[in-house]
Amino acid sequence: MKKPLTFLLLFFLVAGAVFAGDKARHEAAQKGKKPGFDKTAVAPPFTQTKFHQVGNLWLAVTNFGMFGNEGNRPSCEFPANSNIDYLFSGAIWIGAIVDRPDGTGVDTLVSHGYDGWQPSWYELFPGFAEADSIVERTTRPNTPNYDSLAVSEQDYVAVYTDTNTAFAWEGHQKPLGLKITQRSYAWSYSYAEDFVIFDFLIENISGLIGPPRTFKKLFMGVYVDGDCGLRSIPNYHADDITGFLRVNSDGDTVNVAWIKDNDGDNGLTPGVTGIRVLFPDPKTISYNWWDPPTDWGPTNPANPFDYSGHPDTDAKKYRIMSNGEIDPDQTQSNPPPGIDPSGMDTRYFLSFGPFDVPPDSTLKLTLAYLGGQPEGENDEFDDLGINARWARDVYDNPPADGIPDFSGPPPPPSPNMEIIPSDKTVTIRWDNSSESTVDKFSRLQDFQGYRIYRSRSGILNEMEKLGEYDQVDGFGYDFGFDALNPITDPANGKVWYTYIDRGLTNGEFLYYAVTAFDSGYAPTGLESLESSPVINLKRVAPSVGPEQEQAMQEVLVVPNPYRLSANYADIGWERGISDTDRRIDFTNLPPRCTIRIYSLAGDLLDTIEHDYPVKSAIRHSESWDLVTRNIQAIASGIYLFTVTSETGTYVGKFAVIY
Structure with a gap:
């Protein structure tokens, strides 16, 4: 999917959902409050988690120095x-040497979003x-968060400090005096689509909490607890491996710390993720990793700053952040007896520096969080290395x-799209809003055509292309748009296109998307670019579709019988292979109804309330995971x-066989 460019290159992924409030973190902050502090006197910090979800790598970000969910x-x-x-969770650490306020020497201090070993050691808030919430901006016109200040399709801007010692854990009583804009x-x-960039502004506000002082030999670090695997696999977190990619397949220096599942779970977890520093080029970069259950990690006996074990004090944390060691890849390490380096619940730590930051000044640091997966002849590390270069x-x-x-x-931007289900048929309609956009780089209106995609799973690399239609201009196939039955809306002049997908199975959930692509730009060697199917991806289930006022019609169960021994994940019907991933669908439902499932003995096993708007694309279908209300x-x-x-009421039956 990646294509070499000789001119401008781009980055990351997106889209987002919001999870505000973070009650659990509020509670953790209150539990770790300073002794004697009355938590009822002041509301807890306004912590939030939001999600980049528009591309091929979905990543949770926060306004308290952590990422992951x-x-x-x-x-x-x-x-x-x-x-x-x-990823289970990750966090930033910032450490520096500062003069003591009384002039008696220096302190070595580290402030972090999350310790990694102690679950309640939070220091950034x-x-x-509500004004301290995460700000969302986008470059997409005519959307709710459009902002001329945005630089991407989804910007998240968070501000937090290390000065709130009242809500931090009780050991955090010597903050550096940091204000971080993330x-x-x-x-x-x-x-x-495979990476997200983080731009950090580290401001020295030490003068607000005491005498102003310079942050000497500041290092920034990123702690990562990976937990790689398909969520439905038991103990998927327990067989990870980590390593350090210095140079990619093109010979570019990338210095990426990475983590992946040790064997790819037989093809179920084939990828790898990692982090690289984009700016500035650090004088010193360190990569360290641990096996937390045994508290062991590789060490260099010749380096007194490189040691194994939990860095439970600021001084120990700073030693690791600044030790300059690049640990051997996990599979190349030599652990003591009883520790298997081929797979464990591994955590790694990437750090870089040093920098001096005087009072009231700001240090800019930029990182990329990357993914890589096998594509064609390239393996996941080839893709990771390519993405690392592109991010830079x-x-x-x-x-x-x-x-x-x-x-x-x-x-070009994706068009506005709607889907209409009917008997064994799905109708896809979209407008011509993509066609008038001017590319700000080529300064040309370079729209070329549309592609229609379908998928059972909704996974980006499992999309099936149903059709491609382009302008008749000597570029591409010259199919034109007549086959899409264009109709002009007299009210606003918009043109609407229609594609009908027939011969489907009623009740089977499917995903559809329509993308727009351009003609590229020959003077710079830029190939044709296509919008992401994720932008307007919609889920639908074709159905005969009884309306609420009609008499109850036959309700179907798909599949019937359901085979416990079948691997429905292979055909995209289910997301995984565990008991909680199972799925049957009740189809041909009224938009509003109640489904009750019973054993032959008449015991009520589960109740499902089905209530969808009349125009919903899935109003006539409902899924059940074959788990009872007693979680069996x-x-x-x-x-x-x-x-x-x-x-009325419809009564039916279905079979579950081995």
């Missing part, structure tokens, strides 16, 4: 919509008001001049169900 979905899901996770940028473009070039367009660009050539997976046998609506 601590085991919840999505954390770092790659590829998008796959339920394959590569936003303010207390900007994360993401795009959906096909050549920039997007940050500073080649030929590099040291000035951040955060830009690249975009494809059902066994083989015959089961009864009822569907009750305003128009």
Whole structure:
């Protein structure tokens, strides 16, 4: 999917959902409060978690110095919509040497978002008001978060400090005096879908909490607890491996710390994720890793700053941050007896520096969080290395001049799309809003055509192309748009196109998307660019579609019988292979009804309330995971169900066999 460019390159991924408030973190902050502090006197910090979700790597970001979602979905899901996770949690650490206020010497201090070993050691917090929430901006016109200040399709801007000792854990009583502005940028473009860039502004505000003092020999570090695997696999977190990629397949120095599943779970977890520094080029870079259950990691006996074990004090943390060691790849390490380097619950730490930051000044640091997966003849490390180079070039367009660009050539925007289900048929309609966009780099209106995609899973690299239609202009296939039955809306002049997908199975959930692509730009060697299917991806289930006022019709169960021994994940029907990934669908439902599932003995196993708007694309179908209301997976046998609506009750049965 990646194509070499000789001009401008781009980056990351996106889209987002919001999870505000973070009650658990509020509670953790209160539990770790300073002794004697009255937590009822002041509201807790206004912490938030939001998600980059528009590209092929979904990543959770926060306004308290952490990233990832601590085991919840999505954390770092790659590829998008796959339920394959590569991150439990990560956090930034910032350490420096400062003069003591009384002039008696120096202190070595480290402030961090998360310790990694102690679950309640939090030291970075936003303010207390809603105004301290994460700001979302986008370059997409005519969308709710459009902002002329945005630099990506989804910017998240968070501000937090290390000065709130009242809500930090009780050991954090000597803050450095940091104010951190964190900007994360993401795009959906096909050549920039596998990474997110973080831009940090580290401001010295020590004068607000005491005498102003210079941060000497400051190092920044990123702690990562990976947990790589398909979420449905038991103990998927326990067999990770980590390493350090110095040079990519093209010979570019990339210095990426990475983590992946040790054996790829037999093809279920084939990718790798990692982090690289984009700016500035550090004098010293360190990469260290540990096996937390045994508290062991590789060490260099000749380096007193390189030691194994939990760095439970600021001094120990700083020693690791600044030790300059690049640990051997995990599979090449030599652990003591009883520790298997071929796979463990591994954590790694990438750090870099040093920098001096005087009072009231700001240090800019930029990182990229990357993914890589096998593509064609390239393995996951080839792809990771390519993405690492692209991230650097997007940050500073080649030929590099040291000035951040955060830009690249975009494809046309995705069109507005709607889907209409009917009997064994799905109708896809979209408008011509993509066709009038002017590319700001070529200054040309370079729209070329549309592509229609379908998928059972919704996973980006499992999309099936149903059709491609382009302008008749000597570029591409010259199919034209007549086959799409264009109709002009007299009210606003918009043109609407229609594509009909026939011969489908009623009740089977499917995903559809329509993308727009351009003609590229020959003078710079830029190939045709396409918008991401994720932008307007919609889920639908074809159905006969009884309306609420009609008499109850036959309700179907798909599949019937359900085979416990079948691997439905292979055909995209299910997301995984565990009991909690199982799925049957009740189809041909009224838009509003109640489904009750019973054993043959008449015991109520589960109740599902089905209530969708009349125009919803899935209003006539509902899924069930074959797990009872008592959280028990059902066994083989015959089961009864009822569907009750305003128009009556339907009684049916289905079988579960081995």
